[in-house]
Amino acid sequence: MTSPLPPHHRALVLSTRSSGFSLHTVPIPLPTPGSAVLRILQAGIISYHREVYDGTRPYSFPTPLVGGSSAIGRVAALGPDAVSLTVGQLVFVDCVVRGRDDPRELFLTAISEGARAGSKKLFRDVWRDGVWAEYARMPLENCVPLDEERLCAGLGYEIKDLMYMCHLLVPYGGLRDIRVEPGETVVVAPATGGYGGAGVQVAVALGARVIAMGRDEGKLAALREHVKMGTPGASIETVRISGDEKTDTAALQAFGTIDAVLDFTPPAASKSTHLKSAVAALRRGGRVSMMGFVDVPASSWKLVGDNITLKGKLMYEREDMFQFVKMLERGLFPKGEEFVDAKTFPLEDWKEAMDSAAEYTGIGKLVSFAP
Ligand SMILES: NC(=O)c1ccc[n+]([C@@H]2O[C@H](COP(=O)([O-])OP(=O)(O)OC[C@H]3O[C@@H](n4cnc5c(N)ncnc54)[C@H](OP(=O)(O)O)[C@@H]3O)[C@@H](O)[C@H]2O)c1
The missing domain is CATH 3.90.180.10 (Medium-chain alcohol dehydrogenases, catalytic domain)
Structure with a gap:
């Protein structure tokens, strides 16, 4: 036709x-x-x-x-x-x-x-x-x-x-791949970029608690504000990347059990320690969706000893797009400039x-x- x-x-x-x-x-x-x-x-x-x-x-x-x-x-x-x-x-x-x-x-x-x-x-x-x-x-x-x-x-x-949608679908592909559930706590790192920010939006829409990592305190505050305006009941915390791996792990663990990590490290940040800190902070059985560009971000003691799942993910599957559209059509995302x-x-x-x-x-x- x-x-x-x-x-x-x-x-x-x-x-x-x-x-x-x-x-x-x-x-x-x-x-x-x-x-x-x-x-x-x-x-x-x-x-x-x-x-x-x-x-x-x-x-x-x-x-x-x-x-x-x-x-x-x-x-x-x-x-x-x-x-x-x-x-x-x-x-x-x-x-x-x-x-x-x-x-x-x-x-x-x-x-x-x-x-x-x-x-x-x-x-x-x-x-x-x-x-x-x-x-x-x-x-x-x-x-x-x-x-x-x-x-x-x-x-x-x-x-x-x-x-x-073109931004939101990408983190949705990663979060769905590691089966993030409502109520779980997810670290998004770094969260101040395009895909990281979209990852925060999607994790919130899925009903997760989000800990957003970034190197700029001002951008993290703006991100918190954006989420709270769009989804008043959202659970959003932030941790500034200090550059000290152990300090940042402790700052994450101060929020309690961490179930999963979503990574969007760009090539320019491949030497940053934020992902190592986030993986070190995971609970036993924690999962990581690696969507950015870093080498294996943990010691084998942590990976093996704590049954950690590291999954690389390119984009999303076709079924993810249909599932995502259902979420959007059901009104699970904010409207207007908060979207x-x-x-x-x-x-x-x-x-x-x-x-x-x-x-x-x-x-x-x-x-x-x-x-
Ligand atoms: N797997 C996939 O399917 C897939 C799909 C799309 C993209 N990606 C990857 O995702 C990456 C991010 O894309 P984007 O569009 O979100 O990029 P972006 O908007 O430019 O954001 C880059 C992020 O990285 C942070 N950053 C930059 N340099 C850093 C450093 N030295 N230390 C710590 N943080 C640093 C930025 O922090 P500031 O805000 O402080 O500058 C910002 O949060 C891309 O580079 C791409 O490789 C993967």
Whole structure:
């Protein structure tokens, strides 16, 4: 089933890493079996997108490509094998593409082609272009339906607010992977960045008590305030990273039993001791979701002696997205600026938008394109 599509659209094309982006008018992608064409309403920008595209972060992908990550879109046309999605429907457009005949062949749209021959082939030959464009073609299974009536008319979210899902889903994937339960105490570290802040929001929505770690007392106070405003009954504590491993472990343990840790350490902080402190503070049988970049953060005495589970996690599973949307539609997250205060940019302001995304980070902050 198709609806009339315009012949051309505008897309942000990266010709080479050294040339940067330019806005091109290009033929619109057409629906093929297994795909949907989306009218992109909001396209998320992550804090290190600039580093990915200028080569500072050594992520591997072929050029030229249309940039991007995840998006919120409206279905504009569908491949002939779509059985559930409908034209006009609002969807979350997920950036994690998996091989249909082998889901281990996985890559992140327009960011990283992954490590395997199959994912590289899929990226290069089939799903090359991302969502920083007016239209994009994506796999059918990457389009997650959103109940627009409930979310927008009922709960009052704007479409640009819904884009914050792209941040919240990532920690949700980690927290669900280590089976965090309501009432448990979770350390989020560091918590003052984009994904860490989102991790605090998700852990609170799951009914956990959160201990947020960060190196800046002012940012921690703002984070506490943000959580209390959005969820007045939330249980949120903070610990400043002092740089002394034992001091920080003691500061965490002062809050009592700690069940789990969610880690979002960026490469720049890989030498920081906060994760070692958090793991050392765990109870026997504690779990750690390692979503950032650090080496094994504990002695074997601690890991073996206390039955600690360390689980690496890349993004989330497809089922996690559906479960997350249920939480959002049930109203388990705050509304308005306590949910997200989003800044949006037109495609032509791509440089300013990426600079802004690198600076405007933390709980309830998001930068996106409105193509
Ligand atoms: N596993 C996955 O699927 C997945 C998905 C997305 C991202 N990630 C990883 O998550 C990382 C965080 O991304 P983000 O967007 O949240 O980054 P971000 O917004 O830039 O936040 C970075 C965080 O790290 C802290 N930090 C920076 N340098 C530090 C240091 N030397 N010592 C202690 N803390 C330090 C920052 O503290 P201040 O606020 O004090 O500056 C802030 O809390 C990324 O680098 C990425 O590698 C993983």
